[in-house]
Amino acid sequence: MKKHLLIIIIVLTNLVFAQENKFSTEDIVLNSYTTLAPSSMEQLKWLPNDAEYSYIEHDGKNQILMKGTRSGKKISLVDLEELNSKLIVYEKKSNDRFPKYTWITDSKFVFWIKNILFSYDVRLKEIKKMNEIPTEAEDKSTSFDYKNIAYVLDYNFFVKSGSNDAEQLTHDGSYDFTYGKSVSRNEFGINEGIFWSPSGKKIAFYHEDLRSVTDYPLLKLNTIPAKTELIKYPMAGGKSPKVSLAVYDLEQKKTTWLETIGPEDQYLTSITWAPDEQSIYLGQLNRDQNHLKLYKYSVSSGKQDTLLFEEKNDKYVEPEDGLKFLPNDSEKFIWLSRRDGWKHAYLYTTKGKLIKQLTKGDWEITEFHGFDGAGENIFITSTEAGPDQRQFYRVNIKTVEKNLLTSDAGSHSVDIHSSGFYFIDSYSSLEVPKRVRLINYKGETESILLNSPDPLIGKNIGKTEIFTIKASDNTDLYCRTVFPSDFDATKKYPVIIYVYGGPHAQLITNTWPVGRYSLWFYRMAQEGYIVFTLDNRGSSNRGLEFEQATFRNLGTVEIEDQLKGIEYLTSLPYIDSNRIGVYGWSYGGFMTTSLMLRANNKFKVGVAGGAVIDWNMYEVMYTERYMDTPETNKEGYEKASLLNYVDNLNGKLLLVHGTDDPTVVWQNTLRFAQEAMHKNKKLDYFPYVGHPHGVGGKDAIHLYQKITDYFLENL
Template sequence: MNKTILLLMTGMIISGAELSYAQQRTYTMAQATNGLRQDLAPERIKQFEWIPGEDAYTRAVTANGAAAWVKYGVSARKSAASPADTLLTLSQFSKQLFAGAKSLRGFPVMHWLSGTEAWCNIENTLYSGRLENGAMQFHVWCTLPVDAENITVNPQSRQIAYTIKNNLLLHNTSGVTQQITNDTDVNIVNGKSVHREEFGIDKGIFFSPKGDLVAFYRMDQRMVNDYPIVDWSVVPAHANIIKYPMAGGKSHEVTLGIYQPSTQKTVFLKTGGPADHYLTCVTWAPDQQSVYVALLNREQNHLWLNQYNAVTGELMKTLFEETDNKYVQPTHPLTFIPGKPDQFIWWSNRDGYTHLYLYNTQGQLERQLTKGSWVVNELAGFHIAGNEVVITAAKESPMEKHGYAVNLKTAALRRLDQAAGWHDIQVSSNGAYLLDSYSAGNVPGVAQLAALSGKWQEQLLTAADPLRDFKRPEIRQVTLKADDGTPLYGKLILPVDFDSTRQYPVIVYLYNGPNVQLIHNTFPYSGNLWYEYMAQHGYIIFTMDGRGSANRGMAFEQATFRQLGTVEMNDQLQGVAYLKSLPYVNQQKMGVHGWSFGGFMTTSLMLRHPGVFQAAVAGGPVIDWSMYEVMYTERYMDTPQENPEGYATSNLLTKTKNLQGHLMLIHGTNDDVVVWQHSINFLKACVDNEVQVDYFVYPGHLHNVLGKDRTHLMQKITDYFDANLKL
């Protein structure tokens, strides 16, 4: 017995030593950069999907080294784990598809068509599967051309729409391909997303509810200026010409077509008005007789919700209008109430926050469904038995997202989760159950099922902490105030082994632009492992969402209107003042870093507030807003002709003489969002004014440097700060 105790004690000592050693680990740059998407990613439920018409779902699992696609039943009457049926193993799937000629490394994304049929896409060959005797049997459905894109499958009709280059095609249920459009001019584009994917637009193909009609965007961009994106990977280099509409210039013109496969004819909606207006929120009526479109003027301050006849294209009526003295920003289609084809939910910021409104199809407001000084984030589905719509919202805090059910008749709201954090909700087809997946600062991930009626729930996953063995920094939540008293939320990340009697260099990481929020209560609480890497190497990191960023309501967002880069910098300077008040911050060793809008902010701080920071790295920065795209820029700045003072104030080409300290700009050579000319022109201005600046490019990369090259990028940034803030 004494030997046993001694062995146990020895084992405990060894384990403790191993744990102590393991907790001293520091991140490699590769882990700090891509770890949360690779070896340090918390475990997640893979390929979860509710099965249509059933209280059941599927997910991809791995057991004993073998991957499988498994079906689980759900019942609130059961307290134990739901029974599971293996529908398909990966080896079986490979044999069905390739007869042993090759093996898949993992399941492709599987989509349910019905309770017994599913499909997937592997290299543009579509496979359909049917449930037979408790197992799935897959076969080739159709093979599309290798250059087919925007592949859209309608579960009801089984028709498949896709694009080839700039034209739209349809593969019907008889296996016949119909050419919906046949435009020979490459600058007339069909079936793709338009308006540079603003206004929530992420597709250009819209099947009708029964799937027998197809609505599609047609974009004429012949009038837009050509812009070269140079491919440097070939010799000689080749210029790929794109169309890039810059603020104040010619914009493209968009129409919406309705294709009838039975007649093979298309009618275009007669939207009228100026041709460069925006068509958003495209929604089929449940009876397929009409299509709803939100028509937004180019000034983006006046919206008309219109109903058009799907057969003739004629305007039937305008349901209502919305105006704002700054801008209206529609981003969601109509959502019709199940079983009530004359009622729909409309998203609006009209009361200052993003909320839901119940309308009838005559354009009459039935009631405002959500209200308060908080925003709705998503509409997840409907709890039909409870006559409720299920949403997520920032009601508890702008830094958290929770699930709620809202009664469609009374607008009564109830919270569906209990734990702090950032929750994502997936609702079953009849709304009886939901999957709640969430994380929080120190909660790597939890997934649980819950019944919409009652208190039943079942835990599916509690992820282990993949960072438990690393030496991690202390993180402090910070709340500051803007000059108008608005609360500003940020995080202060202290160096590991922090000593309050020492002074440390500090890096401010920022974005602070529209539609983006950096500060969330998610895992990891730092928000970024590179921040923690820098803390492991003796830096303080500070990040904060100033006015102009997302999830705080319209007054917060619109505070920057017509003056991008002014109010936001005032807020970031409040953060600087806070940092300088801390005795352990070395005020002579302060750096700033950001990308895209954050790159614009970084460069602006160095030129419009010189001397505050000693070193800065600006990635993909906007330098002159008159060279940025029409839709985004004119929403927040109006046109250069209407707001010359605002554009002049924010133009960084005229301010290079102000530079103090060290500034490095980084750009991807193939950037088609913030085109390379921004930083090239900035270099020219620096040369003209005899100002020294550092510069680095990433050949072949677009607006972001992704993949393995991102490790190189973050090492480059780190080395720059080390050279200028540490040595």
């Protein structure tokens, strides 16, 4: 009797322990980037000149700006309490977080508090108000010396020089006629609309004419009756914005518009100032996005000066970077291009002569970091060690000799000092949560700044594996499997496929799992599911041929590759082939719905968030790059439209969508629901009222619980 009681107690204890070590929905939503993420050095950055660094250290409720030296010595510079005591003159409310700061000298940093720019001298312990702009101002941008500020107010463009009154440079700005704002829906590497010259004496800014672009209504439900808010949304095949670029000379008080010859609907990108500020460079890309011309323009006249070169591709060209001028030679620059099928660096003269290709191989540059102090070497991060790796290299411009400066397998994120002699290397892998070290020019470790403990220690977590399988054309497809902690190969397990599958994303990398999705994978593994992910052709950082395999036919090759993953899984003795589910968001929502409808009932359950249903309803720039226009590729659009496959819905499908989504408009999944209604097909649907493309705030708890419960109840 006692023996039986002891066994019961042990079993119950183990059950309680297992439950306590499971991830809750609150853990996933609220703690995935904090207590359940690796330790970090907040706002870690180099000082401008000395090879010393700074970061924010937390001490209870207080936050301290620390300085560290190469030898490992740490010095307190100023804490939040002291900073707040000096800010009280300007604002009554204390700040609860140390502001984002930027060093302008080794002893002085600047920071914004709302609409006021301050400087603080850590030696003199002195704070100064440097400038102030209206509280309603948007898109604020400072010159590199922080003496001048540009901003947008009511869609018009303003420049404020020092303590002088702001100058309003435009007066006809409106909702559909903007100045100084990012254009072309942030495609082509565009994420701002204001470009300061090196000295801060001149400034370039975008103008976007959206008057011919479709108005799209977002339904606002918090009033009675509901109201609509109009946004500009250029759908595939429709009218595209007209973009132009102006230059303003702060000393001469003169605005010059560049005479960008070409079609009105061409795209302008890669804006770069010449070091002497007499010229400005920009790429002009045609609407078909298969022909790029890089021009040099005269700043004084606005006229085209030189056509440096052209890039063409029978599918598409996608410029995402500006020119990188050599610090010791203003007549030479580096251009990043995928013209040979992989993203590499090319050395050019300002007359458009190609001097040499600096990097070569079947791998991609994922980040260009800059130059050393002498301008003799460049620093890059690349996939040369493997598509799932990120390693840091030095490349000599003269000899093109390449040296690896990091060696630990995994993902390295590097910040270079202005001298180009020291680097802060933040590294992680599946085995290493985070390690931050200071390394030198030879790749040798000078000091360890941080070695994060495992934030998931004690949690009920199984192993994660990264491996490859073959696509139908023998291409390697990278995969990841997350196993239950009590995995037993003699048992059968259901599988959840997490999918994205579209451009500009790579899911399988050798890095520590951080974030909501990663913890949700662990949560579902704790519930007895195997979680599987595959990067299909069409996704990023595998070369142009790999990415362009889906051209004009989105949703077909991707499905083929994902089914190769299913073929692999179902060959394993421990996989229950009758219990396979799929989940994804955005392009992943498109893929989830596609797999539920176009994979011969291989999937029993699916959850699709913010899904594109019909590419006719998605934006011009992105869609036409990968699909051409609906007029020139009618067959491709028809084949990709999921409205044409609703009859095939036999499993359990949940669609969720933010009703204020300005990226994938709500109409997509509403049309799908309408078609399911007409065809008497069962469909589960949940609108996240008032949310955009993602669900944030406390409502994310509802979202993740709903997704979790849907799989638990149906798979």
